[in-house]
Amino acid sequence: MTSAFTPSGSLDRLLKPDSIALVGASSNNSALGGRALDHLSRWQGRLYLVNPRQAHIGERPCFASIEQLPEAVDCAVLAIPADQVEAAVRQCASLGIGAVVVFASGYAETGDDEGRAAQARLASLAAAGGMRLVGPNCVGVASHRHALNAAFAGFPPLAGPGDGLDGQGAAPRIALVSQSGALALALSQAAERGVPLSHVLTCGNSSDVDVADYLVWLAAQPECRGIALTYEGLRDPDRLAPAIGEALDRGKKLAICRLGLSPPGQDAIRRHTATMSRSSPALAAAMSRQGVLSLTAIERLIETACFLAKAPDPAPQARGVAVLSASGGTGILAVDAAFRAGVTTPQPQRSTRDRLQQCLPGFASARNPCDTTAQSTRHPTLLLDAAQALLADPGYAALVLPWGRSQSANLFPELARLSRQHGKPVCVVWMSPSPGQDLLRPVEGDPTLALFLSLDACFESLAGWLRG
Amino acid sequence: MTSAFTPSGSLDRLLKPDSIALVGASSNNSALGGRALDHLSRWQGRLYLVNPRQAHIGERPCFASIEQLPEAVDCAVLAIPADQVEAAVRQCASLGIGAVVVFASGYAETGDDEGRAAQARLASLAAAGGMRLVGPNCVGVASHRHALNAAFAGFPPLAGPGDGLDGQGAAPRIALVSQSGALALALSQAAERGVPLSHVLTCGNSSDVDVADYLVWLAAQPECRGIALTYEGLRDPDRLAPAIGEALDRGKKLAICRLGLSPPGQDAIRRHTATMSRSSPALAAAMSRQGVLSLTAIERLIETACFLAKAPDPAPQARGVAVLSASGGTGILAVDAAFRAGVTTPQPQRSTRDRLQQCLPGFASARNPCDTTAQSTRHPTLLLDAAQALLADPGYAALVLPWGRSQSANLFPELARLSRQHGKPVCVVWMSPSPGQDLLRPVEGDPTLALFLSLDACFESLAGWLRG
Numbered sequence: 001m002t003s004a005f006t007p008s009g010s011l012d013r014l015l016k017p018d019s020i021a022l023v024g025a026s027s028n029n030s031a032l033g034g035r036a037l038d039h040l041s042r043w044q045g046r047l048y049l050v051n052p053r054q055a056h057i058g059e060r061p062c063f064a065s066i067e068q069l070p071e072a073v074d075c076a077v078l079a080i081p082a083d084q085v086e087a088a089v090r091q092c093a094s095l096g097i098g099a100v101v102v103f104a105s106g107y108a109e110t111g112d113d114e115g116r117a118a119q120a121r122l123a124s125l126a127a128a129g130g131m132r133l134v135g136p137n138c139v140g141v142a143s144h145r146h147a148l149n150a151a152f153a154g155f156p157p158l159a160g161p162g163d164g165l166d167g168q169g170a171a172p173r174i175a176l177v178s179q180s181g182a183l184a185l186a187l188s189q190a191a192e193r194g195v196p197l198s199h200v201l202t203c204g205n206s207s208d209v210d211v212a213d214y215l216v217w218l219a220a221q222p223e224c225r226g227i228a229l230t231y232e233g234l235r236d237p238d239r240l241a242p243a244i245g246e247a248l249d250r251g252k253k254l255a256i257c258r259l260g261l262s263p264p265g266q267d268a269i270r271r272h273t274a275t276m277s278r279s280s281p282a283l284a285a286a287m288s289r290q291g292v293l294s295l296t297a298i299e300r301l302i303e304t305a306c307f308l309a310k311a312p313d314p315a316p317q318a319r320g321v322a323v324l325s326a327s328g329g330t331g332i333l334a335v336d337a338a339f340r341a342g343v344t345t346p347q348p349q350r351s352t353r354d355r356l357q358q359c360l361p362g363f364a365s366a367r368n369p370c371d372t373t374a375q376s377t378r379h380p381t382l383l384l385d386a387a388q389a390l391l392a393d394p395g396y397a398a399l400v401l402p403w404g405r406s407q408s409a410n411l412f413p414e415l416a417r418l419s420r421q422h423g424k425p426v427c428v429v430w431m432s433p434s435p436g437q438d439l440l441r442p443v444e445g446d447p448t449l450a451l452f453l454s455l456d457a458c459f460e461s462l463a464g465w466l467r468g
Numbered sequence: 469m470t471s472a473f474t475p476s477g478s479l480d481r482l483l484k485p486d487s488i489a490l491v492g493a494s495s496n497n498s499a500l501g502g503r504a505l506d507h508l509s510r511w512q513g514r515l516y517l518v519n520p521r522q523a524h525i526g527e528r529p530c531f532a533s534i535e536q537l538p539e540a541v542d543c544a545v546l547a548i549p550a551d552q553v554e555a556a557v558r559q560c561a562s563l564g565i566g567a568v569v570v571f572a573s574g575y576a577e578t579g580d581d582e583g584r585a586a587q588a589r590l591a592s593l594a595a596a597g598g599m600r601l602v603g604p605n606c607v608g609v610a611s612h613r614h615a616l617n618a619a620f621a622g623f624p625p626l627a628g629p630g631d632g633l634d635g636q637g638a639a640p641r642i643a644l645v646s647q648s649g650a651l652a653l654a655l656s657q658a659a660e661r662g663v664p665l666s667h668v669l670t671c672g673n674s675s676d677v678d679v680a681d682y683l684v685w686l687a688a689q690p691e692c693r694g695i696a697l698t699y700e701g702l703r704d705p706d707r708l709a710p711a712i713g714e715a716l717d718r719g720k721k722l723a724i725c726r727l728g729l730s731p732p733g734q735d736a737i738r739r740h741t742a743t744m745s746r747s748s749p750a751l752a753a754a755m756s757r758q759g760v761l762s763l764t765a766i767e768r769l770i771e772t773a774c775f776l777a778k779a780p781d782p783a784p785q786a787r788g789v790a791v792l793s794a795s796g797g798t799g800i801l802a803v804d805a806a807f808r809a810g811v812t813t814p815q816p817q818r819s820t821r822d823r824l825q826q827c828l829p830g831f832a833s834a835r836n837p838c839d840t841t842a843q844s845t846r847h848p849t850l851l852l853d854a855a856q857a858l859l860a861d862p863g864y865a866a867l868v869l870p871w872g873r874s875q876s877a878n879l880f881p882e883l884a885r886l887s888r889q890h891g892k893p894v895c896v897v898w899m900s901p902s903p904g905q906d907l908l909r910p911v912e913g914d915p916t917l918a919l920f921l922s923l924d925a926c927f928e929s930l931a932g933w934l935r936g
Contacts, residue, residue: 013878027920105841105842109796122902153874170629178797180796180798182795182796182842182872183795183798183801183899185874185900186872187901189900189901189902190900190901193901193902230797232800259804261804261807262803262806263739264806264807264837265800265803265804267838268796268803269800270800271796273796296805296808296924297922298801298899298923299901299922302901303901322632325650327650328648328650328736328740329646329648329649329650329700329740330648330738331736333733335732335733336730336732336733336764337764338730338732339729340764366737366854367739368711368732372572374607374649404650406621408620431654432653432654433654433655433657433658433770434658434660434661434903434908435902436660436904437904453901454765456765
């Protein structure tokens, strides 16, 4: 299947480059051109530096101008002031360079006619040369492939092909698409707690490449299963619905957080990226499909994308959810959150109750929520036996485990096995605030278990998944 | 002021003990009596161990029975099986011991008549002896005072008097009151990111001491300014409203998360602690007072309590809130969250706009939300100048700063100074998921700056504070 509106290969030179030129490379690490050089230095491809005032930066030679580059590079990263950008874009387009990334600000987001006109000229120059343009007013892009980090933002290392994440037993990768560079930087830090990110793609003012282009390109990439998308608007807002549709058609799962849902937010967007969004029946239809969830709380974006990427598709027939905890209090909070989200937590059928009564201590509750009590801290198999019984119950589509630090991470592989055996998601909800990242890695890195940091996030995701 | 219903000194022997007996002390660290001994060993008071089968544990002598203790201790911690508890409670009461803490389960929470009757007998024995009883089915209590940790749960070290937190320049302390032991353990881990906790008080089945008793006792303690309360129910639910009122009368600030707000949650409570809650006009009136906020998301409990403890009282006359960020995207998300919470984000007055235009780069937005752009990463005083201008605007009651890791923690002391100068709260909202705890300490430990981990939590807290 190919896209009806954008050749899916058209971003390959930007996102799978063999050669990159950094224009405005600097030895000053506090300058954008210095930070970008620092990040690009780890990339495994042909990197050329352009700087007319230096012969070398470190051991790398500098070219005096774009014209003197030894090849028409796949991508030129422009870390230069706004007043030099237009000439550089014209040169790149005339040389057959595949794509440019423009960091500079001062374009349509200023809200004045001059800025809008300057941005339109950049887009026209790129289009005339068959070149793609990212930005202006963007922080760049990163990919796990060959450790590409063509950005002045310090994204964390992404999940590379050599780290074992491609094989069996690895968590599915997530691509992060964020129009805002600051949000991309913030959200990408989920990598530090073990979320395997394949790409971080920003587009700022979106004068050419926008989030719809990224969705369509990612749709064709096998190395991510989930996409976390946050955006303000697009160059052409009507392109979003078909782009979401194409990603879903190709088996991607999408969590989407749109900025500017309020009147003051809309007003601020006009002065930020000056891009547009628009409600439409086509967009509503795309957003209601199985495999996509929209949310307002940005802090839940990554965990929702990870959940969708890990959850079975389609969802089981059952609509109930079971709650299993080592504490009565967290079980009560969980069914409260389920109720708020419209998720039912029915009681187990008789045979399940009998099995629970056989494995649980006398004073535990062989019900839903099922409370193994603190006994399960000393006898961890209690929890596994109860999980087995609940997952086998045909009334449940999923199992939610509010989790405390006194519980053993050794249980995760066996819980994941039970999840796969029954084809039902097992969601681990971390109950303590700000857990250390090391505590979260074993769940994030598991190919099956879904991690949530709030009960509301968990049950709202389950509600959306069950509706699908 | 003294309480109308409970002498406020009545929990002093429990929570400010000079002597404690641990009944069922064990050298086995996986047994409750071993874990409690480990925790009590750091306490700076007279500790006696009771164990009929050992002469010593480590270097500490063991007494063969409660009767052989050399004094009527202030508190006896009963780390013994349920079938030995009643006899021990009877002995403690007859000896004039001040309070007992009962870890054992198998009482009213079983839902059967036998369990309820056994629990009632414990409460009667304690009452007859003028002794307070905590539990059964509880994990115990902890206090910063002399590093008391009379619990089998591994609470983190609390903010002690020797750590400089009593003086000027320290964040106000928060007491955590949680009926559920597992939730107390989870929430207390906020201490690891720098929240100064003065007490962690649990009560389990609440056969005698319940959360109302704790509130009334804390009301009289000068060493906490905020109380984070989570509960399922009480022995006598009508005691909650006057207890909240007394805490507020004495200047405490309260964040409250009640469990069992849904029908399935209520059903689960009957099988957990079997305590009761009840809506009443008196409770509604107490909950609507200035200085108390109720919430449903447990993960926001601690940050809401810290905000209330730090925020000026009363709130300024103004009702608007200003948003200041180094990124357009986070500013848009912030005004969206404000709109959802019913908080207005009006534009600055003309003189403020003039000041902003003088200090901000040309393409930044001298508006609300105010976007200093990534320039403020290189020129941090931009952000301080803009904060000064916005806080001076009489239209704003508070300032919200969505915060990214690329921003400098060096700005916090100056932001706090501006907050105090203008008598308006400055809220720092961490935008990246799961930040490392070290990144959060500088804000948590600041006496003025409020930290939030989500924009919705921030604006819902501000909405409640502004309503007051």
